[in-house]
Amino acid sequence: MVIASSPDIAKEFCKTHDRIFSGRHLPSVYHNLPGIMDSSIVLSPDCSKSWKLLRSIGQNCVFSSKAMESNAWIRKEKVMDLVNHLRTNKGQVANLEDMMFATLANIISTALTSRNLFDIHGQAGDEYKMMMALVNEVIEKTTTLGLVDFLPILKGMDFWKLMRNQEMFTKVRDEITQAVEGDELNETLLSQCNYFQACIKETLRLHVPAPMLVPHRAIETCKVNNYVIPKDSMVLVNAWAIARDPNYWEDATSFKPERFLDSKIGYRGTHFEYLPFGTGLRMCPGSGVAFKNIQMLVGSLLHYFDWSLPNGADSNYHRHKREVFYNSEEGKAIAFDS
Ligand code: HEM
Numbered sequence: 135m136v137i138a139s140s141p142d143i144a145k146e147f148c149k150t151h152d153r154i155f156s157g158r159h160l161p162s163v164y165h166n167l168p169g170i171m172d173s174s175i176v177l178s179p180d181c182s183k184s185w186k187l188l189r190s191i192g193q194n195c196v197f198s199s200k201a202m203e204s205n206a207w208i209r210k211e212k213v214m215d216l217v218n219h220l221r222t223n224k225g226q227v228a229n230l231e232d233m234m235f236a237t238l239a240n241i242i243s244t245a246l247t248s249r250n251l252f253d254i255h256g257q258a259g260d261e262y263k264m265m266m267a268l269v270n271e272v273i274e275k276t277t278t279l280g281l282v283d284f285l286p287i288l289k290g291m292d293f294w295k296l297m298r299n300q301e302m303f304t305k306v307r308d309e310i311t312q313a314v315e316g317d318e319l320n321e322t323l324l325s326q327c328n329y330f331q332a333c334i335k336e337t338l339r340l341h342v343p344a345p346m347l348v349p350h351r352a353i354e355t356c357k358v359n360n361y362v363i364p365k366d367s368m369v370l371v372n373a374w375a376i377a378r379d380p381n382y383w384e385d386a387t388s389f390k391p392e393r394f395l396d397s398k399i400g401y402r403g404t405h406f407e408y409l410p411f412g413t414g415l416r417m418c419p420g421s422g423v424a425f426k427n428i429q430m431l432v433g434s435l436l437h438y439f440d441w442s443l444p445n446g447a448d449s450n451y452h453r454h455k456r457e458v459f460y461n462s463e464e465g466k467a468i469a470f471d472s
Pocket residue numbers: 175176177196242279283284286287288343344347348349350410411412413415416417418419420421423424
C-alpha cells in the first residue's frame with residue numbers, strides 16, 4: 135500500500151501518472167457480488183468502456199450544468215420538505231444529521247428515479263430506521279461512498295461546526311438575509327453569498343468527508359519519485375493531511391473561511407492542496423451537484439431558523455452525542471447535544 139500525503143506526491147499519482155493509478159482497489163465485501171463492478175462507476179476496477187458509458191450517462195442526467203439547472207426544483211422541494219417538517223414538529227427532538235443525510239439522498243434519488251429514498255415525515259417509523267441502519271452499515275463496511283454510487287459521502291457534513299462560532303454564524307446569516315431581501319431563497323441568490331461559499335469550502339477543508347478519497351489501484355507497475363510501485367498496489371491519497379499541510383495553509387488547523395475569499399483555490403481538483411472530491415480520471419463527477427445540494431440545504435436551515443448552543447455553552451463546547459435537539463417555540467430553533 136502506498137499513501138500520498140503531500141500535494142506534490144498526490145500530483146504525481148493523480149496527474150503525471152493518472153492513467154496508471156486510475157484502477158480501483160475494491161473492499162473484499164464486493165468481491166462476492168457478481169455484476170456490480172460493471173454496473174457501478176465507483177466500483178469499476180478500471181476505466182473500462184462500461185465505466186466511460188456510465189460516467190457519460192451520469193454526466194447527461196445528473197452532473198452537467200444543464201442537468202443541474204433542470205434539477206434545481208428538486209433541491210428546493212426536498213429542502214423545503216425538511217424545513218416544513220421541522221416547523222410542524224415544534225419542541226420535538228430531531229436527529230438533524232440523519233435528516234440532512236436523508237434529504238440529500240432524496241434529492242439524488244428523485245433526480246435519478248423520481249422517487250424518495252427516505253420518508254422524512256415518517257422518520258420515527260421502522261422503515262426509516264431500517265434504511266438508515268442499512269446505509270450506516272454499508273458506509274461502515276465498505277469505507278467507500280454510501281449506497282454504491284449515488285448515495286455519496288454526505289454523512290460527514292458537519293453543520294454543528296458552523297454553529298460553534300457565533301461571529302461567523304451571524305456573518306453568514308446576515309449575508310444570506312441581505313442577498314434574499316424579501317425575495318424567496320433560491321440557489322442563484324445563495325451562489326452570490328461569497329462568505330457563505332467560503333464557509334462551505336473551509337468546512338470541506340477541515341472535515342474532508344472522504345479523508346483518503348476512495349482507494350486507487352496501479353493497473354501496471356510504475357516508477358514514482360524513484361520508487362517502484364508494483365502492479366495492483368493500493369494507492370491512497372491522504373486528502374485530510376494535504377488539506378492541513380502547513381507548507382500550503384497558513385494557520386492550517388484553524389477554521390478561517392476568509393482564506394478562500396480572494397483565492398483561486400476551488401474544489402474542482404486543479405489545486406492539489408485541496409482535494410475534497412479527488413482529482414484526475416476518478417475524481418468525483420458529482421462535485422458540482424454536491425456543492426449545490428449542501429449550499430441549498432445549509433443555506434435554508436440557516437435562513438429559516440435561529441440556532442443556538444445550549445444555555446451558557448461557548449465555542450469550546452464539544453458535542454458528545456449525535457442527536458441535535460430542536461425546539462421552534464416562537465420561531466426559535468435551538469440545536470444542542472445532551
Ligand atoms: C460532499 C459530497 C461529496 C464528496 C465529498 C464526494 C467525494 C468523492 C470522492 C473523494 C470520490 C473519489 C475520488 C477518487 O477516487 O479520487 C468520489 C467519487 C465519486 N462520487 Fe462523490 N462526493 C460527494 C458527492 C457526490 C454526489 C452528490 C454524487 C452523485 C450525484 C457523487 C458521485 C460520485 C461517483 C459516481 C464517484 C465515482 C467516480 C469514479 O470512480 O469514477 N458524489 N466522490
